[in-house]
Amino acid sequence: MTPKEFREVCRSGDFDSNSAGYAPGYAQANLVILPKEHAYDFLLFCQRNPKPCPLLEVSDVGNIEMKRTAPGSDIRTDLPKYRIYEDGVLTAEVTDIKEYWKDDFVTFLLGCSFSFEDALENAGLAVRHLQEKRNVPMYRTNIPCDSAGVFSGNLVVSMRPYKPRDAIKAAMITGRYPNVHGSPVHIGSPCDIGINNINAPDYGDAVTIHPDEVPVFWACGVTPQAVLLASKPAFAITHAPGHMFVTDLVNESLACL
Amino acid sequence: MTPKEFREVCRSGDFDSNSAGYAPGYAQANLVILPKEHAYDFLLFCQRNPKPCPLLEVSDVGNIEMKRTAPGSDIRTDLPKYRIYEDGVLTAEVTDIKEYWKDDFVTFLLGCSFSFEDALENAGLAVRHLQEKRNVPMYRTNIPCDSAGVFSGNLVVSMRPYKPRDAIKAAMITGRYPNVHGSPVHIGSPCDIGINNINAPDYGDAVTIHPDEVPVFWACGVTPQAVLLASKPAFAITHAPGHMFVTDLVNESLACL
Structure with missing residues (x-):
C-alpha cells in the first residue's frame, strides 16, 4: 500500500x-x-x-x-x-x-522512531524489539525537559540494546535524522538517568539485553503526550x-x- | 573578549x-x-x-x-x-x-551565517566577501517561503563563489549546521532562482566571481526580517x-x- x-x-x-x-x-x-x-x-x-x-x-x-x-x-x-x-x-x-x-x-x-529504525536495519543493525515482536521499551527519566508556558515534565526515552561498537554506529546513523529524534541521549547505566529497573519499562515491553550489550537510549515521542496530558x-x-x-x-x- | x-x-x-x-x-x-x-x-x-x-x-x-x-x-x-x-x-x-x-x-x-563561515574557513575554504572586506552579497529570489498567518514572502539568499569541487565541500560542511542555515539552496545559474544580475545584490556588496567559479546560494537570515516588515x-x-x-x-x- x-x-x-x-x-x-x-x-x-x-x-x-x-x-x-x-x-x-x-x-x-x-x-x-x-x-x-x-x-x-x-x-x-x-x-x-x-x-x-x-x-x-x-x-x-x-x-x-x-x-x-x-x-x-x-x-x-x-x-x-x-x-x-x-x-x-x-x-x-x-x-x-x-x-x-x-x-x-x-x-x-x-x-516517529519507526523512521530511524528503518535506517538502523538498512545499515545491518537489527532492532531488538522488532526481532522479538514486541513494543519498544520506554522509560520515564529524571532528565527535565525545557518548560514552555503550561507544559513541563521529564523526558521519556526508548531503549535499544547493542554491542558497544554497534552502539557507536547506531549513534552516528540516527544522528543523521534530527527530525526523528536524532542521536541518542544516553548510553550505558540506566540509573544515571533515573531508570531503576531496565526490565520494567514504564511503557511498551521489556526486551532481552545480552551480557555483551549496553542499553542505548533515545528521546521518545511519548514525551510530548505525557507532558501534554500532565x-x-x-x-x-x-x-x-x-x-x-x-x-x-x-x-x-x-x-x- | x-x-x-x-x-x-x-x-x-x-x-x-x-x-x-x-x-x-x-x-x-x-x-x-x-x-x-x-x-x-x-x-x-x-x-x-x-x-x-x-x-x-x-x-x-x-x-x-x-x-x-x-x-x-x-x-x-x-x-x-x-x-x-x-x-x-x-x-x-x-x-x-x-x-x-x-x-x-x-x-x-x-x-547567523557567521557561524558556518567559521566552519568553511576552518576547512580551508576562504570566504570571498571576508577576503575582500565587504558585506556578504544578498539577493531576493523567486522562491516562496511557506506562509504562516500574517507572514509570507520570498526567500532571501546570500552568495559565496567557489570552484565546483569546493562548492561541493562547502555544501557538505554547511549541511552539518542546520541551526545556522544548513546546506545551500542553490548552486549555479542565478536566473534559475529569479536573480537577474549577480553583480547587483539587493543587500550587501557585490564580490568578485572568477571565471572558474560558480555562485553558491544559502538561505539568509534577512528573510525573516524582510517577511516580518512586509x-x-x-x-x-x-x-x-x-x-x-x-x-x-x-x-x-x-x-x-
Whole structure:
C-alpha cells in the first residue's frame, strides 16, 4: 500500500489496527491536536525540546489537510485509531474524530522512531524489539525537559540494546535524522538517568539485553503526550499508541541534508 | 573578549559598532522582538522555514534574559545597535531599547551565517566577501517561503563563489549546521532562482566571481526580517544590520550532533 492508499483505507473505516509495517519506507507520525489557545505553548515546547518533539508539520488553525506532508489527507479520518482526552483523562478511543472536530483546532505531526529504525536495519543493525515482536521499551527519566508556558515534565526515552561498537554506529546513523529524534541521549547505566529497573519499562515491553550489550537510549515521542496530558488541557486528541498517521515523506528525506 | 565581556561592553554603552570578529568561535544571532500577539505566527513561520529562520532561542513572554544561550544577559542593552519599526517603517536606530520595552514582548534569536563561515574557513575554504572586506552579497529570489498567518514572502539568499569541487565541500560542511542555515539552496545559474544580475545584490556588496567559479546560494537570515516588515506589524525591534547578539554557544555546538 502507498501512504495515500493506507490513509484511504483508514478513511473508509476498514482499518483500525497498528500501522507498523504498512507503507514501508514512508515516515509515520505522532499526532497531537489542541485548541488554538494551547497551540503557542505547545509549539514553543516543541521548539525548545527538538529531540523528543521533532515537528514534521503544524497545520493552519482549523485545517484538516496536512498539505505539506500528505496532500489530500483528512486528519479527522486518516489514522487507524484516535484517543480523546478531556481534562487530561482518556474519555474515548475512536476510529474517526469528525464529531469532535472544531474550527479552532491545530494539528501537530511529530516524527516517529519507526523512521530511524528503518535506517538502523538498512545499515545491518537489527532492532531488538522488532526481532522479538514486541513494543519498544520506554522509560520515564529524571532528565527535565525545557518548560514552555503550561507544559513541563521529564523526558521519556526508548531503549535499544547493542554491542558497544554497534552502539557507536547506531549513534552516528540516527544522528543523521534530527527530525526523528536524532542521536541518542544516553548510553550505558540506566540509573544515571533515573531508570531503576531496565526490565520494567514504564511503557511498551521489556526486551532481552545480552551480557555483551549496553542499553542505548533515545528521546521518545511519548514525551510530548505525557507532558501534554500532565497539564490536563480541557481537550486534546492524539493517535492511539502504534496507530500512526502515515505521511508521503520518505524516511530518507528526514535526514539532515 | 568573551561573549559575556562583549555583552557587558555593549550594556555599558561603550560599543556601537559591527560585531563581526568579536568573541571569535562563538555564535552570533539575529534578533527579532515582537509583541505576543504576533509571536505565534512568527514562531510558526520559523518552524515552517527552518533554513532561513533557524531558531536558537525563543524567550518567555516579557523575559529580558536569554537564559538558554546567554545566561545573565539583558536583551534590552546587550547588542551594539537596534532598529525600531512602527507599522513596518524604520523609526529609530538606538543603542538600547529600555525605553521601548513592554512586558508582552517575545524575543527570537536566529542563527547567523557567521557561524558556518567559521566552519568553511576552518576547512580551508576562504570566504570571498571576508577576503575582500565587504558585506556578504544578498539577493531576493523567486522562491516562496511557506506562509504562516500574517507572514509570507520570498526567500532571501546570500552568495559565496567557489570552484565546483569546493562548492561541493562547502555544501557538505554547511549541511552539518542546520541551526545556522544548513546546506545551500542553490548552486549555479542565478536566473534559475529569479536573480537577474549577480553583480547587483539587493543587500550587501557585490564580490568578485572568477571565471572558474560558480555562485553558491544559502538561505539568509534577512528573510525573516524582510517577511516580518512586509506584513507591517504595529511594532517590532530587530538588531541593526551586522550588529548582532553574541551568545555563549560555541559555533561547533550548532552542528547536527
